[in-house]
Amino acid sequence: MKHNFGAGPCILPKSVFEEAAAAVIDFNGLSILEVSHRHKDFVSVMDESIDLVKKALHVPAGYSVAFLQGGATLGFTIVALNMMREHKRGGYLNTGTWSTGAMKEAKKVGVDAALIASSEDKKFNYIPKDYAVQDDLDYVHFTSNNTIYGTQFKQLPNTNFPLVCDMSSDIFSQVIDVSKFDLIYAGAQKNLGPAGATLYIVKDEHLGKSSSPFMPSYLDLKQQIDKESMLNTPPVFSIYVALLNLRNLIENGGVAEIEKKNIAKAALLYQEIDRNSLFKGTVETADRSLMNATFTLQDETHAAAFDLLWKGAGIVGLPGHRSTGGYRASMYNALPIESVQVLVDVMKHFESIS
Amino acid sequence: MKHNFGAGPCILPKSVFEEAAAAVIDFNGLSILEVSHRHKDFVSVMDESIDLVKKALHVPAGYSVAFLQGGATLGFTIVALNMMREHKRGGYLNTGTWSTGAMKEAKKVGVDAALIASSEDKKFNYIPKDYAVQDDLDYVHFTSNNTIYGTQFKQLPNTNFPLVCDMSSDIFSQVIDVSKFDLIYAGAQKNLGPAGATLYIVKDEHLGKSSSPFMPSYLDLKQQIDKESMLNTPPVFSIYVALLNLRNLIENGGVAEIEKKNIAKAALLYQEIDRNSLFKGTVETADRSLMNATFTLQDETHAAAFDLLWKGAGIVGLPGHRSTGGYRASMYNALPIESVQVLVDVMKHFESIS
Numbered sequence: 001m002k003h004n005f006g007a008g009p010c011i012l013p014k015s016v017f018e019e020a021a022a023a024v025i026d027f028n029g030l031s032i033l034e035v036s037h038r039h040k041d042f043v044s045v046m047d048e049s050i051d052l053v054k055k056a057l058h059v060p061a062g063y064s065v066a067f068l069q070g071g072a073t074l075g076f077t078i079v080a081l082n083m084m085r086e087h088k089r090g091g092y093l094n095t096g097t098w099s100t101g102a103m104k105e106a107k108k109v110g111v112d113a114a115l116i117a118s119s120e121d122k123k124f125n126y127i128p129k130d131y132a133v134q135d136d137l138d139y140v141h142f143t144s145n146n147t148i149y150g151t152q153f154k155q156l157p158n159t160n161f162p163l164v165c166d167m168s169s170d171i172f173s174q175v176i177d178v179s180k181f182d183l184i185y186a187g188a189q190k191n192l193g194p195a196g197a198t199l200y201i202v203k204d205e206h207l208g209k210s211s212s213p214f215m216p217s218y219l220d221l222k223q224q225i226d227k228e229s230m231l232n233t234p235p236v237f238s239i240y241v242a243l244l245n246l247r248n249l250i251e252n253g254g255v256a257e258i259e260k261k262n263i264a265k266a267a268l269l270y271q272e273i274d275r276n277s278l279f280k281g282t283v284e285t286a287d288r289s290l291m292n293a294t295f296t297l298q299d300e301t302h303a304a305a306f307d308l309l310w311k312g313a314g315i316v317g318l319p320g321h322r323s324t325g326g327y328r329a330s331m332y333n334a335l336p337i338e339s340v341q342v343l344v345d346v347m348k349h350f351e352s353i354s
Numbered sequence: 355m356k357h358n359f360g361a362g363p364c365i366l367p368k369s370v371f372e373e374a375a376a377a378v379i380d381f382n383g384l385s386i387l388e389v390s391h392r393h394k395d396f397v398s399v400m401d402e403s404i405d406l407v408k409k410a411l412h413v414p415a416g417y418s419v420a421f422l423q424g425g426a427t428l429g430f431t432i433v434a435l436n437m438m439r440e441h442k443r444g445g446y447l448n449t450g451t452w453s454t455g456a457m458k459e460a461k462k463v464g465v466d467a468a469l470i471a472s473s474e475d476k477k478f479n480y481i482p483k484d485y486a487v488q489d490d491l492d493y494v495h496f497t498s499n500n501t502i503y504g505t506q507f508k509q510l511p512n513t514n515f516p517l518v519c520d521m522s523s524d525i526f527s528q529v530i531d532v533s534k535f536d537l538i539y540a541g542a543q544k545n546l547g548p549a550g551a552t553l554y555i556v557k558d559e560h561l562g563k564s565s566s567p568f569m570p571s572y573l574d575l576k577q578q579i580d581k582e583s584m585l586n587t588p589p590v591f592s593i594y595v596a597l598l599n600l601r602n603l604i605e606n607g608g609v610a611e612i613e614k615k616n617i618a619k620a621a622l623l624y625q626e627i628d629r630n631s632l633f634k635g636t637v638e639t640a641d642r643s644l645m646n647a648t649f650t651l652q653d654e655t656h657a658a659a660f661d662l663l664w665k666g667a668g669i670v671g672l673p674g675h676r677s678t679g680g681y682r683a684s685m686y687n688a689l690p691i692e693s694v695q696v697l698v699d700v701m702k703h704f705e706s707i708s
Contacts, residue, residue, distance in 0.1 A: 002383055006390045009590055017385045021378035024371055029356055029670075031371045033548040033595065036360045036671060069423035069550065070572055073586035077570040108570050189587055194387040196423065196550040196589035214568055216431040216462050218424055232427035233543055235550035236363055237591060241387065317390060 003339035006317025007147050007292060008169065009189040011334040016244045023240060032240055037233050045240050046229060052246035056255055057171075059178045059201060064225045066200045067239050068218075072098065072168045075185040075198055076105035079164050081212050082202075082221045083183060084111050085138040088211060090164075093128060093142040093157060094118035096149045097323065098166060102141055109212065116140065116157075124149040126284040137161045139182065145170035148321040150294030150328060151287045156180055162206065170291050171199070172249060173333055174259040182206055183221075190291070191333045193242030196235040200224070249333070258333050265331045265340045266290040272344045276351050278302065282326060296326035302354065310346045318343075357693035360671025361501050361646060362523065363543040365688040370598045377594060386594050391587050399594050400583060406600035410609055411525075413532050413555060418579045420554045421593050422572075426452065426522045429539040429552055430459035433518055435566050436556075436575045437537060438465050439492040442565060444518075447482060447496040447511060448472035450503045451677065452520055456495055463566065470494065470511075478503040480638040491515045493536065499524035502675040504648030504682060505641045510534055516560065524645050525553070526603060527687055528613040536560055537575075544645070545687045547596030550589040554578070603687070612687050619685045619694045620644045626698045632656065632705050636680060650680035656708065664700045672697075 004011040023032040028041050035042050050065045059065065068078070079102070080090060089112040092103045096119070103113035114137065117128035124146065133140065139162040145152040147169045157163065162182035171184070172191040178184070182203045189195040200221060207222040217223050217231060224231055249258060270288060273281045273295045282294045297303055310318055320326040329343060358365040377386040382395050389396050404419045413419065422432070433456070434444060443466040446457045450473075457467035468491065471482035478500065487494065493516040499506040501523045511517065516536035525538070526545040532538070536557045543549040554575060561576040571577050571585060578585055603612060624642060627635045627649045636648045651657055664672055674680040683697060 004384060004388055006388065006393075009388055009390060009587065011388045012385070017378055017387060020387065021375040024375035024378060030358060031366070033371060033374065034358055034360065034363055034365045036363060037549065038676070039360075069425070069589070070428070071423070071586045074424070074570070074572040077572060105570055105572075109568055187587060194591055195391065195587045196592055214463055216428070216459055218428040218431060218459075232425045233363065233541060233549045235423070235589065235592070237548055238550055238589070316384070322392070 001314050003313070003315045003342050004317055004335065005315060005329045005331070005339070005343070007321070007328060007330045008332070009195045010330060010332045012193070012241070012245055013248050013334045016241065016248055019244045020241045032237055035236065037230060037236055042236060045243055046234065049239050049243040049246065050229070052243065052250060053199065053201070056246060056249055057176060057178055057201070062204050063178060064202055064204055064207070066202070066221065066224045067229045067234055068198045068200060068224060069196065069235055071187045071195075071198055072166050072185060073101065073105070075166065075187070076102040077109055078200075078219050078221065079141065079183060079185060080106035080109050080111040081215060081219050082210050083139040083162060083164055083206065084211050085209065086211060087136045087138050088112060089114055089137050091116040091134055091137040091140045091159075091161065093140070094120060095127060095143055095151055096124035096146045098143045098146065098168075099141070102143070102166060109214065119151070124151065125282055127151050127153055127287040133159045133161070139164050141165070145289050145291055147292045147330070148324060150283045150289045150292045152289035152291065154286065170289075172255055172258070173262050173291055175255050188238060188242055193245050194238050196238035197242060261337065262290045262331065262333065265335065265337050266293060268337065268340050268344060269293050269329055269331065272347050276347050278351050278354060279347060291331060293329045293331065294320060294324070294326060306350050309350050310343065313342050313346050315343060315346070355668055357667070357669045357696050358671050358689065359669060359683045359685070359693070359697070361675070361682060361684045362686070363549045364684060364686045366547070366595070366599055367602050367688045370595065370602055373598050374595045386591055389590065391584060391590055396590060399597055400588065403593050403597040403600065404583070406597065406604060407553065407555070410600055410603055411530060411532055411555070416558050417532060418556055418558055418561070420556070420575065420578045421583045421588055422552045422554060422578060423550065423589055425541045425549075425552055426520050426539060427455065427459070429520065429541070430456040431463055432554075432573050432575065433495065433537060433539060434460035434463050434465040435569060435573050436564050437493040437516065437518055437560065438565050439563065440565060441490045441492050442466060443468055443491050445470040445488055445491040445494045445513075445515065447494070448474060449481060449497055449505055450478035450500045452497045452500060452522070453495070456497070456520060463568065473505070478505065479636055481505050481507055481641040487513045487515070493518050495519070499643050499645050501646045501684070502678060504637045504643045504646045506643035506645065508640065524643075526609055526612070527616050527645055529609050542592060542596055547599050548592050550592035551596060615691065616644045616685065616687065619689065619691050620647060622691065622694050622698060623647050623683055623685070626701050630701050630705050632708060633701060645684060645686060647683045647685065648674060648678070648680060660704050663704050664697065667696050667700050669697060669700070
């Protein structure tokens with residue numbers, strides 16, 4: 001039994017893995033891997049996937065959903081291309097690696113990525129809160145959860161500009177009000193499905209309004225949505241597994257129910273991080289992520305001993321991002337609280353023998 | 355038992371489906387769907403996949419291989435962005451839908467897509483052969499096999515300009531001399547693996563030489579290759595299945611061996627199309643594709659009767675593309691000659707009872 005605390009691609013429900021494996025062998029008589037994306041059996045997979053995204057997140061009328069490829073990294077480009085208007089200027093809240101990347105890619109397609117606020121002064125260990133927003137922006141962009149530093153927005157940025165969010169690492173983990181957003185995008189490989197698909201939820205009024213002189217069809221959300229995510233061959237298997245996972249989510253009470261579990265899991269671990277004399281959290285308490293808890297040893301020389309313990313307990317994926325070091329316990333939807341308890345028990349045991 | 359003549363995503367070897375399904379349940383103790391792309395187990399999958407592409411196609415030194423996402427449609431953009439030089443002009447051989455799309459997307463990123471030759475005058479039922487190539491091009495682009503019309507280049511375009519090829523539907527089906535090409539790209543979902551990955555084979559001297567003022571990181575082959583296809587989370591499962599399929603290809607004698615089988619399969623079907631009084635091929639004989647045999651009934655009023663027969667024999671995926679009608683028998687690497695024989699037998703039987 002392994003406890004997968006990896007930051008993504010990450011754990012999904014066991015029943016989803018089992019159904020996915022079965023479909024690789026037999027999906028209405030063929031392998032899901034050899035089914036034409038134009039066949040009615042896959043068209044209905046795509047339709048149901050889009051419907052269940054809308055259902056799970058209570059997406060209001062006037063929004064469309066699409067599945068593309070390329071991850072959030074290509075999303076950085078897609079966002080800038082699709083949301084640029086007269087100012088050719090987007091405002092960015094910089095909470096670390098992913099926001100920094102989003103700004104870099106916006107500039108590469110001719111958008112002036114204006115910094116609204118940054119937490120770089122403290123190694124991104126908090127979420128900026130008091131800031132003024134420029135008054136000539138086409139949109140405001142933020143990353144709802146930073147997987148590397150372990151920070152998460154608890155309140156939306158306060159702005160009247162169209163709000164764009166890279167929600168890759170916490171979408172479907174908590175209740176959100178989609179009507180507050182103009183464009184949400186998310187790589188699938190955390191709480192949606194396996195790597196290879198990227199979800200877009202966009203307010204229809206923004207489609208086809210770009211001021212970019214440059215708009216490849218693949219990157220044009222209007223064309224993608226007009227073609228119902230079938231502009232070209234979609235990532236069939238990734239979308240199918242996302243569908244299985246969405247069905248599982250909804251059968252188990254949906255996002256509201258999983259949010260409660262995620263809060264309980266995070267509370268269990270953060271309490272131990274704060275209580276245990278050998279560890280310390282790396283993020284300001286108010287800004288701690290429910291998905292990725294980052295922490296370090298008070299004394300790094302104990303790392304080898306601690307590593308031996310958690311590995312012995314079947315835990316995998318606990319090391320921090322290669323750019324930060326330390327530890328990171330990613331607690332995505334499918335990670336059971338029992339796995340968090342195993343980690344907490346290891347931390348307690350480590351304290352008792354130290 | 356189904357005989358999958360679908361045009362793609364298409365049939366792969368049964369053992370590949372079985373190994374892929376097993377890995378969805380257990381890949382070194384985790385599901386392949388929850389493995390981090392940074393874990394050594396997946397890094398070795400990526401490395402071996404790249405190595406086996408080079409081995410299968412005898413890729414010479416001085417070329418690099420990358421796996422991206424977005425299919426050939428995003429590839430149309432990537433090609434134009436990466437190959438544009440001083441002229442900002444690429445020459446295109448137009449053999450149908452895919453080449454037309456490649457030209458359209460090149461124009462969208464500021465490349466003058468110059469038409470070298472087209473077979474549109476005869477509904478793309480042949481490959482243009484006698485033409486002059488302009489003298490101020492940055493590259494020449496062609497689509498080696500047209501899945502919709504069923505045509506295939508038997509000789510490379512005669513040019514000294516860098517040669518770019520969309521090889522989506524016949525890569526790995528026949529021996530090619532990679533040294534004649536400067537950039538090859540191919541959606542995976544025919545003879546490489548499932549949908550969701552796109553292969554690029556590029557001559558290193560072309561990396562980082564673009565004249566485009568616009569170059570998103572994801573679309574920059576230099577960055578993708580510098581990062582060993584790990585600029586961001588790659589399509590883990592699609593690449594893993596491609597690896598399984600490449601291993602299978604090489605274990606069974608490689609591309610040289612599968613080419614013999616593909617020639618035999620195509621010969622069997624085309625002979626019947628030509629012999630059978632009820633059918634006719636739609637493509638000039640010299641330009642017939644080994645992968646996609648297109649044909650029609652001499653008398654379209656017999657369609658319902660013929661359709662009943664082949665469906666009854668377990669054949670799927672035989673209807674022609676929605677833009678052409680008629681029939682299309684796609685005979686990719688994994689389709690056994692026994693399936694072609696079933697189709698031929700159905701055609702003979704249909705003639706005998708008509």
